[in-house]
Amino acid sequence: MTLRLLEPDLEGTIAFLGGIYSNHVALRAAAEDARRRGAKRLFCLGDLGGFGPNPGKVLPLLDEFGVRTLAGNYDVSLAEKRPDCGCGYTHPSDNHFAQLSYDYTHRRTTDPERARLGKLPGSIRFTRGGRRFLLCHGSPRKINEFLWESGCSDAFLTRLLREAEADTVLCAHTGIHWARRVPGGGLVVNAGAIGRPANDGAPRIWYALFEAGEEEPRFVPVTYDHESLAREMEEESLPAEFVETIRTGWWTTCLEILPAKERARGKY
Numbered sequence: 001m002t003l004r005l006l007e008p009d010l011e012g013t014i015a016f017l018g019g020i021y022s023n024h025v026a027l028r029a030a031a032e033d034a035r036r037r038g039a040k041r042l043f044c045l046g047d048l049g050g051f052g053p054n055p056g057k058v059l060p061l062l063d064e065f066g067v068r069t070l071a072g073n074y075d076v077s078l079a080e081k082r083p084d085c086g087c088g089y090t091h092p093s094d095n096h097f098a099q100l101s102y103d104y105t106h107r108r109t110t111d112p113e114r115a116r117l118g119k120l121p122g123s124i125r126f127t128r129g130g131r132r133f134l135l136c137h138g139s140p141r142k143i144n145e146f147l148w149e150s151g152c153s154d155a156f157l158t159r160l161l162r163e164a165e166a167d168t169v170l171c172a173h174t175g176i177h178w179a180r181r182v183p184g185g186g187l188v189v190n191a192g193a194i195g196r197p198a199n200d201g202a203p204r205i206w207y208a209l210f211e212a213g214e215e216e217p218r219f220v221p222v223t224y225d226h227e228s229l230a231r232e233m234e235e236e237s238l239p240a241e242f243v244e245t246i247r248t249g250w251w252t253t254c255l256e257i258l259p260a261k262e263r264a265r266g267k268y
């Protein structure tokens with residue numbers, strides 16, 4: 001299902017938040033930061049749960065900040081009570097940690113929350129400055145496709161934009177942000193994630209912002225009280241590997257899916 005916004009053209013500053021992964025502390029910090037910068041609209045590109053503690057804290061915050069949200073693979077899996085997150089990992093180690101995270105989140109998700117997750121649209125379309133924007137989770141063609149910067153040629157992205165009938169595509173799912181304008185003017189932006197750091201050795205998280213009148217996105221770093229989240233994860237007996245990532249900024253799990261170039265930037 002695609003949600004088409006009724007506004008004829010979305011002007012002003014708008015913010016895009018990638019996967020939340022139950023990081024409610026970072027969600028509040030990022031939403032407040034975006035509001036401070038004048039964002040009139042906030043969008044979330046899906047994956048509300050996973051990795052972090054107490055998933056029930058996320059939906060109320062999205063409501064509080066009026067964040068328009070689409071469905072990620074995690075949200076679909078929880079809504080439909082599927083046995084796994086459907087992240088699309090292939091390595092046993094990645095799947096092991098993904099399952100620990102999913103089983104915890106599954107147990108902590110109520111039926112009313114599942115019903116809400118089940119109503120999230122698969123994509124959102126609007127125009128801005130006459131350009132056709134398409135928001136999706138993985139890619140326009142698949143909810144759990146990983147669009148890594150190193151794995152996407154200009155020709156591939158151009159085809160993706162053409163087939164999606166969009167001038168600008170916003171996606172997430174991978175957890176690492178990047179943006180590229182392809183020859184001809186099309187733009188693809190992976191907003192990354194606000195739920196865990198970008199595997200760059202710092203505990204801050206990032207979101208994508210289009211400022212009023214700007215056609216180029218900028219990525220905004222947000223420092224937040226990551227220590228309070230880390231302690232909450234420990235109280236919930238979540239894996240120590242997950243907690244380490246929140247404290248250090250280095251990914252320790254679900255790494256095998258990374259292409260060589262992205263992997264080489266990390267510590268592990």
Ligand SMILES: [Fe+2]
Nearest residue numbers: 047072073173
């Ligand atoms: Fe995802």
